[in-house]
Amino acid sequence: MAKLxxxxxxxxxxxxxxxAYAKAWEAKIGAFLSFNPQHNPASTSAVPAGQxxxxxxxxxxxxxxxVAGFPLTCGSxxxxxxxxxYTATAVQKLIDGGARPVGKTNLDEFGMGSSTDxxxxxxxxxxxxxxxxAGGSSGGSAACVAAGQVPFALGSDTGGSVRQPAAFCGxxxxxxxxxxxxxxxxxxxASSLExxxxxxxxxxxxxxxxxxxKGEDGNDQxxxxxxxxxxxxxxxIGILKNLTGLAPGVEAVYRESLATLKKLGYTLVEVxxxxxEYAVSAYYTIATAEASANLARFNGIRYGLRPEYAENPEDxxxxxxxxxxxxxxxxxxxxxxxxxxxxxxxxFYTKAQKVRTAIRRDFDRxxxxxxxxxxxxxxxxxxxxxxxxxxxxxxxxxxxFTVTANLTGQPGLSFPAGLAxxxxxxxxxxxxxxxxxxxFEVADRFAEAVPPAACPGTSLDWSL
Amino acid sequence: MYDTFVGLEIHIxxxxxxxxxxxxxxxxxxxxxTNVCPVCLGYxxxxxxxNEEAIKLAYVVAxxxxxxxxxxxxxxxxxxxxxxLPKNYQISQFRDPVGxxxxxxxxxxxxxxxxxxxxxxxxxxxxxxxxxxxxxxxxDYNRTGYPLLEIVTExxxxxxxxxxxxxxxxxxxxxxxxVSDGNMEEGSxxxxxxxxxxxxxxxxxxxxxxxxxxxxRFVRKALEFEFKRxxxxxxxxxxxxxxTRLWNENRDVTESMRSKESSHDYxxxxxxxxxxxxxxxxxLRLVDSLQVELPLARRERLKTTWGLSAEQADFVSxxxxxxxxxxxxxxxxxxxxxxANWLMGDVQKELKHFDLTxxxxxxxxxxxxxxxxxxxxxxxxIKIAKQLxxxxxxxxxxxxxxxxxKGWEAITTESQLQPILDKVFAxxxxxxxxxxxxxxxxKGFLVGQVMQATGGRAxxxxxxxxxxxxxx
Numbered sequence: 001m002a003k004l005x006x007x008x009x010x011x012x013x014x015x016x017x018x019x020a021y022a023k024a025w026e027a028k029i030g031a032f033l034s035f036n037p038q039h040n041p042a043s044t045s046a047v048p049a050g051q052x053x054x055x056x057x058x059x060x061x062x063x064x065x066x067v068a069g070f071p072l073t074c075g076s077x078x079x080x081x082x083x084x085x086y087t088a089t090a091v092q093k094l095i096d097g098g099a100r101p102v103g104k105t106n107l108d109e110f111g112m113g114s115s116t117d118x119x120x121x122x123x124x125x126x127x128x129x130x131x132x133x134a135g136g137s138s139g140g141s142a143a144c145v146a147a148g149q150v151p152f153a154l155g156s157d158t159g160g161s162v163r164q165p166a167a168f169c170g171x172x173x174x175x176x177x178x179x180x181x182x183x184x185x186x187x188x189x190a191s192s193l194e195x196x197x198x199x200x201x202x203x204x205x206x207x208x209x210x211x212x213x214k215g216e217d218g219n220d221q222x223x224x225x226x227x228x229x230x231x232x233x234x235x236x237i238g239i240l241k242n243l244t245g246l247a248p249g250v251e252a253v254y255r256e257s258l259a260t261l262k263k264l265g266y267t268l269v270e271v272x273x274x275x276x277e278y279a280v281s282a283y284y285t286i287a288t289a290e291a292s293a294n295l296a297r298f299n300g301i302r303y304g305l306r307p308e309y310a311e312n313p314e315d316x317x318x319x320x321x322x323x324x325x326x327x328x329x330x331x332x333x334x335x336x337x338x339x340x341x342x343x344x345x346x347x348f349y350t351k352a353q354k355v356r357t358a359i360r361r362d363f364d365r366x367x368x369x370x371x372x373x374x375x376x377x378x379x380x381x382x383x384x385x386x387x388x389x390x391x392x393x394x395x396x397x398x399x400x401f402t403v404t405a406n407l408t409g410q411p412g413l414s415f416p417a418g419l420a421x422x423x424x425x426x427x428x429x430x431x432x433x434x435x436x437x438x439x440f441e442v443a444d445r446f447a448e449a450v451p452p453a454a455c456p457g458t459s460l461d462w463s464l
Numbered sequence: 465m466y467d468t469f470v471g472l473e474i475h476i477x478x479x480x481x482x483x484x485x486x487x488x489x490x491x492x493x494x495x496x497x498t499n500v501c502p503v504c505l506g507y508x509x510x511x512x513x514x515n516e517e518a519i520k521l522a523y524v525v526a527x528x529x530x531x532x533x534x535x536x537x538x539x540x541x542x543x544x545x546x547x548x549l550p551k552n553y554q555i556s557q558f559r560d561p562v563g564x565x566x567x568x569x570x571x572x573x574x575x576x577x578x579x580x581x582x583x584x585x586x587x588x589x590x591x592x593x594x595x596x597x598x599x600x601x602x603x604d605y606n607r608t609g610y611p612l613l614e615i616v617t618e619x620x621x622x623x624x625x626x627x628x629x630x631x632x633x634x635x636x637x638x639x640x641x642x643v644s645d646g647n648m649e650e651g652s653x654x655x656x657x658x659x660x661x662x663x664x665x666x667x668x669x670x671x672x673x674x675x676x677x678x679x680x681r682f683v684r685k686a687l688e689f690e691f692k693r694x695x696x697x698x699x700x701x702x703x704x705x706x707x708t709r710l711w712n713e714n715r716d717v718t719e720s721m722r723s724k725e726s727s728h729d730y731x732x733x734x735x736x737x738x739x740x741x742x743x744x745x746x747x748l749r750l751v752d753s754l755q756v757e758l759p760l761a762r763r764e765r766l767k768t769t770w771g772l773s774a775e776q777a778d779f780v781s782x783x784x785x786x787x788x789x790x791x792x793x794x795x796x797x798x799x800x801x802x803x804a805n806w807l808m809g810d811v812q813k814e815l816k817h818f819d820l821t822x823x824x825x826x827x828x829x830x831x832x833x834x835x836x837x838x839x840x841x842x843x844x845x846i847k848i849a850k851q852l853x854x855x856x857x858x859x860x861x862x863x864x865x866x867x868x869x870k871g872w873e874a875i876t877t878e879s880q881l882q883p884i885l886d887k888v889f890a891x892x893x894x895x896x897x898x899x900x901x902x903x904x905x906x907k908g909f910l911v912g913q914v915m916q917a918t919g920g921r922a923x924x925x926x927x928x929x930x931x932x933x934x935x936x
Contacts, residue, residue: 066509074508086502088509187508191736220511221738290736293541296552297506301603313547313594313601340543340731349733 004202007460008151009056021462022149029125031144033063034071035103045096053208055098060144060153063104064111066185067091074187075109075119078298078305078324088185090154090196090213097212105140109326111158111189113137114395117385118328126168127455128423132382135165142169145199148458152200152209158190159283160402162197163414167377167426170416170455172206174198177433178409179224182217188294190287193406203444210436228434234441237261238271238370247380249420254376257417257427260449269370275359276400283403285339285352292336360408372438373430375401377414381423405430413439416452466661466695469619469668470627470687474634476613476644477652478521484589484611485512492650496604504609506550511737518611519741521643523751525613526563526585528641536742537562539735544728548592548603558732561586570633571760574774580630581618588612624687631655631680636759640784648679659687661694670704674718676711686711686718762787770800779808789822789829796833799840810850814857826860834863847920848872875922885930888913899935
């Protein structure tokens, strides 16, 4: 695996062929909202980056994460033209480790969506089939990694936004334990649910990046030191007893993978997750409530979209928000304002928090029976742009496997498990908080047995 | 006829170096938008970090107001749109504030105190300022994120005058505690009032909130206006509307701002970016160590310990620094009443004359103690003492040194005074003869001559005694 990183380290020597390769793919998939491999941000670290496993590597950053000197649009007309005045802690740690941010990747506006089609600023296609979506909301990050434009990228995961596009694009996608990676610099959508995550081509690189970006941060009081329990090998894998509603191709890869895991010596334990059917409702109640406050700051006054004319400050705010936000964002802000109304909180917000606690208890019980929990990441493979069988509502329902980890704060990893009709299928492993090690272990052993397929048309030496 | 119920919502800026959730300077009067950063401007992706000094001062006030201190205080988001509020929500507290269910005893006149209950004390961030200039509206975010402590009283005040006195006393309390400069002109102490009236014995009436009260005098005037307005409505049988009104200081009236129906739904919910604050044992001990004797208690103690009159005690306890100065001086000199008189009289006069504050003046408490001791022990006379005080201000030296340098010590022995007396007698032998012949009226002239010859240093009793002896 070290070979992959070694070849990537040559990207600045071979700038011409790298740039030509990245641009050729970019014309096909539109992964980036801004791309500038020449930008070389200053390291703030006194430690030489030479020893770092990411030294010399280029990486992509989802465009809702701040990098000084780069745009910070969040895929919204509201912030088109905003240049970030500061750098997120996670990004700064990578820069200090010698890695170089080369561009900002496309996303569903403010992270709201599972296709990246909700971006107001660009269309991102799946590198495996450009008629299909890359998933979302970190679709640009998943696509650029799958296409070999960068070896890894940062995304953010509020309800599956790292794991689902990773599954759609056939790469690894880690959603770390809540708080282990500082959120400072991540544009807030749903603060209590989200975390910066990693998308990469190998388990080893995913792990290296995670190890580098984690840690307590004085700029984020919800950040935590990762304190895993004593290391022990994973033996038992929990799987859902009655799993229905999967697309046939996903179902087939899932069954094959279970057989592979058995062959690898794991014990499969059937478990029940009765709260799963409430997870999506609870998730959207909490997420929209927090979003309604988090997105209130975008009012066109201090930065961002500003109407040419306004009668008064209130009119200015109304016009900026009417023109600046897309429909999905407006829907979620309205929903969030609705569930937080005084007198109705018990009915919605407080109830959702109770469901959250119940799901946490369910998982506590599951992790007494099993070391990790495994399921498909998403019930389908990447769907087509404008696919009418996947309405916005059905896309939300399909988030049920991923949102649980955001509600519980537990870590999850989506790994490429095989192909169905030429499209990647991802499986997701979940573990107790701080036990990212178990996720890497299972994904690593699985990759030995079933190496992930490379996306057609990609090349490690940037030949076209 | 009517009962009036007044409650106050007081906001104070806490005396911290930096803002409550970022490291920007919290400083009044700087150029607009110079004390700002991505955090207090609400840029995408920033997070608040709680200022430890601010939460400490919040607990200091809550304890001083006898509140139940929260063992786990929670921050919440209060949602409303306003151009001077960058995030369009204010980080505040709602369900578990720093302190609840407190009280404070307030002096309302000699021997009269009233216990005012405190509903709660909570910490929040201030908003910026909006300035309207012609057809433009400008925002200054320097004040955005100042640590703001809100103190909410129960409706225990009986009207405008009591509210004014309460506020004036409260201002002294926060200054005693050194948590705020309590300056209403600069907006570091602000106040909203709510008032309801009802027929005597009828309990609370319909609540009306009055805002824009920029001085304690306006608080009184606005509440007095509201009393008249509401009681007139009562007389006329008109229903009093629950609403928010603004004080118009140019017209001396309150004007309707918004009714209850159009009031905000703040949609409070727990701030996900800040964990609850759980005070440690060390933290609570520190808060306890920062408590001081409050003005009312101090005034009473100064009266009993130093025998001060009500007027003296009022004066000396006005500020903590003056009370501390007084007590240090009184202890060093053993003279309470005399020190208080000096402070109220000549010291005030000289401070005004030299345009100095006591702290900045050359008159340290040790020097005043020396001066008072010199006077009370008879080593100098009152007239000299007054000259000496001026000399301390002018020359910035100790009174002892000045008395020696200038030879101002009183002449208290016969051997020192007799030669001077002899000289005066020789110069004014005619007067001496006249007195001896029975003209006692001229005696005063001789006393004056002796005092003049000694520069006022001769002990008057001794002069009289020696004169009587010499003149038979």
